[in-house]
Amino acid sequence: MAEERLPLGVAARLSRYLQILTQAKKTGKHTISSKTLSEYSNVNPTQIRRDLSSFGKFGKRGVGYNVDYLIARIKEILHTSGSHNLALMGSGNLGTAIASSKIFADHGFNIAALFDADPAKIGQEVGSLRVQPVTEVAETVRERGIIVGVLAVPPHAAQEAANVLVSAGVKIIFNYTEALVDAPPGITVHSMSPAGELLYALYFYLT
Amino acid sequence: MAEERLPLGVAARLSRYLQILTQAKKTGKHTISSKTLSEYSNVNPTQIRRDLSSFGKFGKRGVGYNVDYLIARIKEILHTSGSHNLALMGSGNLGTAIASSKIFADHGFNIAALFDADPAKIGQEVGSLRVQPVTEVAETVRERGIIVGVLAVPPHAAQEAANVLVSAGVKIIFNYTEALVDAPPGITVHSMSPAGELLYALYFYLT
DNA sequence: TAGATTGTTAATCGATTAACAATC
DNA sequence: TAGATTGTTAATCGATTAACAATC
DSSP, rough: OOOOOOOHHHHHHHHHHHHHHHHHHHOOOEEEHHHHHHOOOOOOOOHHHHHHTOOOEEETTTTTTEHHHHHHHHHHHTTTTTEEEEEEEEEEEEHHHHHOTTTTTGEEEEEEEEESSGGGGGGOOEEEEEEEEGGGHHHHHHHOOEEEEEEESSSGGGGHHHHHHHHTTTEEEOOOOOSOOOOOOOOOEEEEHHHHHHHHHHHHHHH | OSSSSOOOOOOOHHHHHHHHHHHHHHHTOOEEEHHHHHHHHHHOOOHHHHHHHOOOOOOOOOTTTEHHHHHHHHHHHHHSSSSSEEEEESSSSSHHHHOOOOGGGGGTTTEEEEEEEOOGTTTOOEEOOOOOEEGGGHHHHHHHHHOOEEEEOOOGGGHHHHHHHHHHHHOOOEOSSSSSSOOOTHHHHHHHHHHHHHHHHHHHHHH
């Protein structure tokens, strides 16, 4: 029962297992083996068993792991049992796609507010959200206790949107754009890099 | 000048450096230090210098790395100097966002075709692409020499879309949905997992 | 020269893998 | 029992980091 912060690799893999388990549960799976988890995560099955067994004996030999039980334990380990409010910047195609997806909701993330810099979009409804002007970011972030901001704006607007979020008190910037985003010390910027990941996948196909 | 396949970690990091360098070039940067690259990639600067110096002396002491030169060398190392055609499945908000973005084009990926299962969408224009029916996947994939398929469909349609692509001869499935996707041996499935990455980022904020 | 940053070493730590007894 | 899969060991390999001489 480690109280210390997990090594980067372990935390990354556990997050991945959790995502896969959450989806597997949706398809009606009650148990899952390290072999199956390996196929979906591209992590070696021995590594998976090692990662899990370092926290306790979560599996049943000859059977595998109980999906619900494993989800609960990993959430405990990652301290992510709770729910968190997100602010989404950008109500274009990408912002709308994110707002319409259950992917964040599946993990207890609630998209609490949607902002756009375009005056023509203010007040429009996207799902259950109403598009708010950027001038309301600070107030909304404070009121709703938002610590994560998601950038779904055009690349040229990414830095400015990040600045607004950081000024408002957001601690984690989740950058869906390809633009580079700077932030002050203490603020985490996490950038999606689909093109980078595709280059990586292609490398192993080409060699 | 290694001819062998790179370790997974090295290939993943080089892909990441390439994505960052490509964006840095856009902002007019001519040189970049391992320290700056570290801030954008969250990789230790010593690790970056080690990764690069194992292929040659690419930098200038006291100055840093020339962006153009480094891009060219990493493309060589990853064998991704060429151009590749992609097939994009799904012309909803997500598909439209991907088709409208320069993120893939920046790395020599060309979205060659856009498919949708919804008859109402066939023939619509999305950027310079015309939405094609799924019945045309096989022919288009063959004609355009497509080896990568991108899934931007609703999660419940992801497996079926993947099946169609695999039958048509696609070798790499790039899954933007949260659904789990199975594929036969020899086919690579690479799934985006934004929620997983957010859980990971949050873990380090919470601890 | 002075400041900055690379290339490289050395030491430690985590990741990877095969193998297999334990056990469901 | 027979088959499957976990938990664990042991050995190797790659990642990480601090430190610093070399040099732009």
